[in-house]
Amino acid sequence: MTILEINNLSKSYQPGNLAVRDVSLSIGQGECLGLVGESGCGKSTLARCVLGVEEMNDGTIAFNGLLLDKMNRQELRNYRRNIQTVFQNPTASLNPKLKIKDSLLDPYLQFHKELQLEHFTYTTKKAFVEQLLETVELPTELGDRYPHELSGGQKQRVTIARAISIEPKLIVLDEPTASLDVLSQGAILDLLVSLQKALGMSYLFISHDLAAVYQLSQHIAVMKDGELLDLFQREDIYGTSRHNYTKELISIF
């Protein structure tokens, strides 16, 4: 079942200069779609359109069959409740003045009225924080710390914990490992794989690192200069019908 469908999406920041040109993609329930491309190829812009931070110029984004730009208040709220994000820079993603536990509580407090959680059982705020931190393999006492007391890898685990806290249907991962060292990168990728297995979420995994994308994704899309060049199943990565640019990317990873 498809949960997110992007059709012919175009977005330009300056007139006549398209950052994303006519891209169509779809993500199935519980599936991970990897989006690869070099810096500035439009993959983050695409993500920002999906997240509703940028308005698209042309095309449609549909979530469970509902068009994003035609949603009413209630539907939009439901969309936001089901879509969460993890950005590249964990330091910027956490308010430096708030304790970890308060940052973790943010989406929960926003949506707690309509939440019906299946995997987590929150009764108190304390239990909420502890359960989440345990899920992302962090010591529970970190809840009372401030972001600057944590390492980059720990902070990224916190932002992942925040993203999964309300059990969304889709998480947009915009280069979640790009600012981490190699060891933390591997650990975060493993965590993302196990979380997806446990919670059954879909991922839109954006990265310039084909190796990382290959590890997580069932489907892989390749973008260059705002255009979608290639879209294939994970198993077909070495197939003969691959675009030359994809082959180039494969040869360097």
Next chain:
Amino acid sequence: MSVMALSQKKIKKAKVWLIGIIFLLVMAAVAYTFLYLKHDAAMTDVGNRLASPSGEHPMGTDHLGRDVLTRLMLGFRLTVGYSVLALGAAVIIGVPFGLLAGLKKGWIDRIFMRVADGFLAFPDTVIAIVLSGLLGPGIGNLLFAIVLVKWVNYARMVRSTVLTEVQKDYITIARINGLSTVSIMRKHLLPHIVGNVLVLASLDFGKIILLISSLSYIGLGAQPPTPEWGAMLNESRPYFQMNPEMMVYPGLAIVVVVLAANVLGDYLRDKFDVKKEVQP
């Protein structure tokens, strides 16, 4: 600098702010409790003018026989009270303006910035003198002038804080979660602003006391017989050679309160500067 010297410096600094707080608290306690009841600040006693310190008048009496200590303590209420009033008004006007300019941007921001530039082109004291000169001398007009000069600082600071924070990812994430502008302000921006406002306010507190006192001294602020410290200084001017301590006490009071406020401001600045804590 050696580690030893560095740690000693830290201890000294820590004690200084404590002394500042203690001084302010003691003065406030004295000003707001018993001494005021002992004498009437306006009660003249011409037979006992310019008296030396005694048990009855610990700091002596002034040229009209009024008790100096009582007037000094009443002056604490006035000077500190006016200063807090002006500061509060400046913060209350400045912070919402800054939030609005930083969040809405566009023409609101542009108009605001030009107004702010206009105020900043003149030194505080000059605007305050011109305004209280135009509106006439008196403490009300002086306070109005001070608020008019000071609110810009708060608005500008809040605006720049908002502008830097708003483009960070955590605000974007809050927006994606559908938090309203008001919730983002309250939950995410206010913690950044409170610290900065507190620091700026405690540093401004001393400056405002100085401004009120100095303008009262030159006759533009509080008028005699109000026991405002600057006005007291002004009144004691003709008697400086005969009875210099009459001038020393209010001057000393101003120095102590301003110093205490500045030390407190420095301490708060260090405390709210998260980045400093990270550095070893």
